[in-house]
Amino acid sequence: MDVVILQWPAEEERRASLLDCGTPRLLLVGRTALPPVSSDPREDWVRMPSSDRDIQARVAGLTLRCREQDSGPTPGPTLSLDNDGILSNGRNWVALPPIEAALVGALLDSSGSVVSRATLQNAAWPDRDTPPNTLDVHMTRLRRRLVPVDVVVRTVRSRGYILDI
Amino acid sequence: MDVVILQWPAEEERRASLLDCGTPRLLLVGRTALPPVSSDPREDWVRMPSSDRDIQARVAGLTLRCREQDSGPTPGPTLSLDNDGILSNGRNWVALPPIEAALVGALLDSSGSVVSRATLQNAAWPDRDTPPNTLDVHMTRLRRRLVPVDVVVRTVRSRGYILDI
DNA sequence: AGATGCCGTTCATCCCACCGAAATATTGGC
DNA sequence: GCCAATATTTCGGTGGGATGAACGGCATCT
Known part of the structure; x- marks a missing residue:
């Protein structure tokens, strides 16, 4: 640090x-x-x-x-997502609706590396497939919602997305 | 000092x-x-x-x-609820009627995470079950009553409620 | 007893968050 | 400039919640 x-x-x-x-x-x-x-x-x-x-x-x-x-009681600014879709970063937090929670979950699982659009689609809509633009829309909404907790989703063109803290 | x-x-x-x-x-x-x-x-x-x-x-x-x-590792203003339904935050306080006190109690127990509607129903009406809307009404009144002590109940859609101080 | 006030319950209605789809705008590579 | 990939905006539908009003029970006060 x-x-x-x-x-x-x-x-x-x-x-x-x-x-x-x-x-x-x-x-x-x-x-x-x-x-x-x-x-x-x-x-x-x-x-x-x-x-x-x-x-x-x-x-x-x-x-x-x-x-x-x-090294004390405060382990530092940790980014975590609980089962109820609460994403917290330090003392800030937001509640994510189901789809966005699934997206963040997938991004967080492979934190540090790029997550493909296919993986994200699968994470958000496991039992159905959607027109490709749907993912974009949800990404836009997700990004807006993440501003207050200071988390950014970067796009890697034609590869996928990656989480940036 | x-x-x-x-x-x-x-x-x-x-x-x-x-x-x-x-x-x-x-x-x-x-x-x-x-x-x-x-x-x-x-x-x-x-x-x-x-x-x-x-x-x-x-x-x-x-x-x-x-x-x-x-002021210790707990930086938050001390929020406490006693057995008589007195909820105090710093030097402000309110008296809560039994049902609302039970609700706040449940929210306070799981402070920091979401409490489901089912859990709240169970806390407020342990021995009977009520039409779902009853909880909503009590929530509305509870919120109104919590304004002066500067406590907010946030709803996490389709998941439950969470206390915010 | 009657009046008053608080509390709990129910009903009816309104609002708004969330989602999907389609249209439009922007960006990046060639 | 052209095309493909991604962004953003807008709209409508749906359902979960929020809210206000009305009613009945129960206590206290007069």
């Missing part, structure tokens, strides 16, 4: 998204900006300008702190 | 003893000193010289972080 370094307050939105997925981050605080106050142990900041040595030290501290914490 | 401010590396021994008793501390790092690298979330440091504003921000961050951590 690497520390992400970003500008503050310029990259405020990026910071928010990193916070959501629990990525450790170091904010470089502009000369006149107000430093952010956060309770997140995965965040730190330095007032710019600052020596490389100090920045390295902050990064090292952050890394240590995260490692410590990850 | 107050933050102790001390010089680094001059007060190295004092730092060690504060670390032992878990007191939050902010090290003022001398102009040429090497910054300490620590995994302790109750410690922070600033390179001197530094503005009061920045030091205040560090102290505030440390304080927040400690408070968060002290």
Whole structure:
């Protein structure tokens, strides 16, 4: 887990998204900006300008702190899908309708590798076959629903789809 | 729990003893000193010289972080239901009539996962079965009553209900 | 007893999430 | 530019839930 370094307050939105997925981050605080106050142990900041040595030290501290914490009770941002179609990522979650749950299930099973359209069709409609476009439609809907939990489905043209967290 | 401010590396021994008793501390790092690298979330440091504003921000961050951590691994606001049907969330509370209390009880037992309609029916009417719509009506009333205590019951279509805090 | 208020039940109706299909738009490879 | 693959939008149908209203039981208050 690497520390992400970003500008503050310029990259405020990026910071928010990193916070959501629990990525450790170091904010470089502009000369006149107000430093952010956060309770997140995965965040730190330095007032710019600052020596490389100090920045390295902050990064090292952050890394240590995260490692410590990850080895603790919090196993880290895990993506999981339960039997009721609840997909949770960290503290966020969504309820997926049956078909979309089946699709995510198939994508999750082969997490990290591409899943073919045929496999997905089979997972979602085991006992029937559908016009090919149906899958596309459900993919679009699924993608929309996954936005709040910060999960992305990438398409690999003429090969299939793959999950990206 | 107050933050102790001390010089680094001059007060190295004092730092060690504060670390032992878990007191939050902010090290003022001398102009040429090497910054300490620590995994302790109750410690922070600033390179001197530094503005009061920045030091205040560090102290505030440390304080927040400690408070968060002290409140234990359960970060959620304590939601509890007693035997008299009093549901309290922080300093807010409501009195629930017997059936609604039973419903909340069941939802709370499986907090974090979906509770089926069947389970809820069984919790609310253990010795008899009701027309399915009865549950809906009680759910509607329950929701209305839960607004002031800031608790939401989400429905997971054709699966059941889940508590959301 | 009558009045009042809370609770539980049922009924009737309305809303909206989910799904499938078809039409249209966009993208990528050649 | 052309074609194939994929995206997106729209529409209608279906069924699960949500909601409001009405009724009866039961307690408390006057």
